[in-house]
Every structure is written in C-alpha cells, then in structure tokens.
Amino acid sequence: MFEVDWKTPHLWRKTTVARKTSPALTGDIETEVLVVGGGFTGLASALGARDSGAGVVLLEGNEIGSAASGRNNGLVISHHSKASPSELEKAYGKIHGDRFNTLVAGAADVAFGLMQRFGINAHQVQQGWIQPAHTEATHARARQFHDEWRAFGAHVSWFDRDEVSRRVGSRYLGGWMVHNSGHINPFAMTVGLADAIEREGVHIFENTRCLRLEKAERGWRVYTAAGSVTAREVVLATNALTDDLWPGLKRTLIPMKVFQAATEPLADDIKAQILVGNPAVSDMHNDLRYFHYDCDGRLVSGATHTFWHDEDRRGRAKVARMLAGTFKPLGGEPRITEYWSGTFAVVPNLKPHLYRLAPGLVFGGLYSGRGVALSMALGQEMGRWATGRRTDADMPLPVTSMQPIAFHPVAVQVANRMHAWNRMKDRRA
Numbered sequence: 001m002f003e004v005d006w007k008t009p010h011l012w013r014k015t016t017v018a019r020k021t022s023p024a025l026t027g028d029i030e031t032e033v034l035v036v037g038g039g040f041t042g043l044a045s046a047l048g049a050r051d052s053g054a055g056v057v058l059l060e061g062n063e064i065g066s067a068a069s070g071r072n073n074g075l076v077i078s079h080h081s082k083a084s085p086s087e088l089e090k091a092y093g094k095i096h097g098d099r100f101n102t103l104v105a106g107a108a109d110v111a112f113g114l115m116q117r118f119g120i121n122a123h124q125v126q127q128g129w130i131q132p133a134h135t136e137a138t139h140a141r142a143r144q145f146h147d148e149w150r151a152f153g154a155h156v157s158w159f160d161r162d163e164v165s166r167r168v169g170s171r172y173l174g175g176w177m178v179h180n181s182g183h184i185n186p187f188a189m190t191v192g193l194a195d196a197i198e199r200e201g202v203h204i205f206e207n208t209r210c211l212r213l214e215k216a217e218r219g220w221r222v223y224t225a226a227g228s229v230t231a232r233e234v235v236l237a238t239n240a241l242t243d244d245l246w247p248g249l250k251r252t253l254i255p256m257k258v259f260q261a262a263t264e265p266l267a268d269d270i271k272a273q274i275l276v277g278n279p280a281v282s283d284m285h286n287d288l289r290y291f292h293y294d295c296d297g298r299l300v301s302g303a304t305h306t307f308w309h310d311e312d313r314r315g316r317a318k319v320a321r322m323l324a325g326t327f328k329p330l331g332g333e334p335r336i337t338e339y340w341s342g343t344f345a346v347v348p349n350l351k352p353h354l355y356r357l358a359p360g361l362v363f364g365g366l367y368s369g370r371g372v373a374l375s376m377a378l379g380q381e382m383g384r385w386a387t388g389r390r391t392d393a394d395m396p397l398p399v400t401s402m403q404p405i406a407f408h409p410v411a412v413q414v415a416n417r418m419h420a421w422n423r424m425k426d427r428r429a
C-alpha cells in the first residue's frame, strides 16, 4: 500500500532541470559522519555536519528526492500543524518548548535562506502562508494561533472575513497569515540542495541502500550491497521508509500515503481572483485542504484515499470536485492534468522526535506531514549534534530512546483510514 512509483516523473520532477545522479557506493570507505537518507532531513544533516568541519558521506537508497521530500505539496510553513506555542511549551517544558518554538518560527527562513545561500532555483515564493477558518470553532483556534505567535514575536497578521475571503478567493470567516512562509517546487529543492552540499565536500552515493549496521572499534560499520562505510557517528534520516536497519525503529512511526494533484495552468483572469498575491494556503478542515500555484500557474492540491484502487482517476475526480466547491471563480470543475502520490511518517503526538539509539548512532525527523521547513532546520541541528557541536542537552527537542507505537500494525491501518472519520466530522461541523 505504501509503495510509490518513484521513477515515473511527476509534476515537480517534470518542471525541474535534471541532476546528474551520484554514483552508487562500491568498496569500503571511512568517514567521520555518515548520514543515511537523502531527503531534506538527511541533506540538511549532512550540511550541518560539513559546516562544522567534519568529513561527511551520505547514502541514499533510491535517488535524491525520490521520497517525501521530492514529492510533497511544497508548502513551507513556520507553524506547527496542530499545536500553539503555549501548548508546545506545556508538552516540552519551558526550556525545550522555547527552543522548539524558536526553531518552528524560524524554519521557513532557514529553508528560504538555504536557497539564497546556494543560489538554488526551487521556484520559491515567500509571500506568506494563510490559514483561513470556516467555522466558529476553527475561527477561535486560528485567532489563538495568531495571538500566541504574535506574542512570541513572529511576523503574523490577522484578516477579517472580507479580507481573508478576498485573498483566498473563497468564503471563510477569518484567518491569519505567517509572513515568512510560502511555497516551493520540493523536488527542485532536494536536487539543488544535494548539488550544493556536494560542492561543499559531502560525498553522496545514490542507489545505495544501507542493509546492515555493525558496531566497529571506533563507531559503526554500515554495509551496502557492494561496499561499506565505517564512521565515527551515524545519523539515520530515513523517515517513512525506515526499514529493519535498526531493530524496532520502524515501529516508532506510521507511514501515511497521500496523493497530490494539479490543474492545467489557469487563465490570468481566474488567477487574479484565487490566492491573490500568490500565498500558500491550508485551511482548517479535519480533512485538510491546501493549495498554491506552481511556477506555471497550475493550482496544486491533494488529499488521500481510504482504498487505493483506481487511485489516479478517483484522485483527479476528487480534487476537481473539491476545487470547484472551494473556488467559485473556477466556474466548475477544473481539468486535472497531474496526479502522483507519496508517503510521509506520522506519530501519535504529531511532534518530531530525536532518538539516541546507541552511542554514535542517532535518528531524527517524523514531522507528521509538516516537515518541509522543519526538516531543513532540525536536520542542520542534527548534523551539528553528530559532530559534537551540540550535546543531547543542547538540542531543540528532548533526546529520547525509541518510542514504539502500541499495536503498531493496527495503528497503521487506523491512521490510514482516519480521514474518512475526519470528513464525517467536517460534514457535521
């Protein structure tokens, strides 16, 4: 069910200049820091370690950008998906709550900053992210998010009913904007970041799956099909595709499959009435709706299925219906020309995790669907952590041992059907 066909080009890949694939590993090599996984978390970890002066090798099992980082919607958001700053502080305590809120508030700037630092063209648009509210309850919640982030010092604005409806192009009761946020072509960002860190001296090997980890005299030896890497420190950044490399690790996360779809490029007179000013938008339905334009004016959105038969046809129809119902200026169901799917990792408390698995071996990530900005900020911290520039106590999140999910096989099935329940709640609301 969670398999995605990563070789078939999707919208983001089609609109990105192809990158020359790095070679697969052959033979035995040594390094100071080994990063496993070439998504945003792994790439940013490698950069954080390299910036700290370490020799770094990164191994990616498929190709760079083949997993969630290259296939997502591209919303770059400086806000935790479900919790307000005070709730995060309550969950983590004052010190970690404050550090994590600071990380979240600055994460979009970190992501856009990397594009600027390395001259990456990821079709980036930093025109803010709007979260509009459609019920009295969500209106109150949006207002709480706005007020708490404002008190925290983030650059946010509140929009009344008319203003938010004009900006989004659909009727809502009110909403807030996070100004440093926006949207990107995520595949262009992954390959751009991979090129950049290679130029910085990170050795990347693609199509090189790590099959086995073994304690070595000083650190770890990681075996692949045609070689091995011996490293003092190993960072696992394998997210939803975590396999049996480390016993029990995959039972700490739930892989969740979702799909994305895009319209044909919209006419200028329609675009002038929808997402005015080119912001990113995700609203507050339980069955979340999110939208932004790509570089050619296609409206990009997504959803999920309860059952995945005939997924392409049903997915296109579902998004066309949802867009027509949301945006009256479309004048009916738009033509959906792009469809693809991807898998991200969810955890029950919806908060990222940092695990110390053993001395010299760490794992981090698990963003529950809100990882584009956060992975680039947290990933760099993980790289500094691996080089000893940060201790466990310095990290923006508590460092814990693995937190396995109870009744994991059942939890995976339930979580992947949850949106049917969410849709029912939306209808009632």
Ligand SMILES: Cc1cc2nc3c(=O)[nH]c(=O)nc-3n(C[C@H](O)[C@H](O)[C@H](O)COP(=O)(O)OP(=O)(O)OC[C@H]3O[C@@H](n4cnc5c(N)ncnc54)[C@H](O)[C@@H]3O)c2cc1C
Pocket: 036, 037, 038, 039, 040, 041, 042, 059, 060, 061, 062, 063, 065, 066, 067, 068, 069, 070, 071, 072, 073, 074, 075, 076, 077, 208, 209, 210, 211, 237, 238, 239, 240, 241, 242, 243, 245, 258, 259, 260, 302, 341, 342, 343, 344, 345, 365, 366, 367, 368, 369, 370, 371, 372, 373, 374, 375
């Ligand atoms: C369809 C979709 C839409 C999304 N939309 C958004 C959005 O708009 N905004 C947002 O903030 N978040 C979004 N997300 C979530 C976001 O994409 C992820 O949180 C983020 O990309 C996670 O990055 P990562 O590097 O941790 O994981 P990944 O990008 O999944 O990378 C993990 C990598 O590890 C590799 N790997 C695994 N095991 C091994 C091994 N044994 N050896 C070698 N390599 C291995 C995999 O091949 C993979 O490339 C979305 C996710 C999906 C799937």
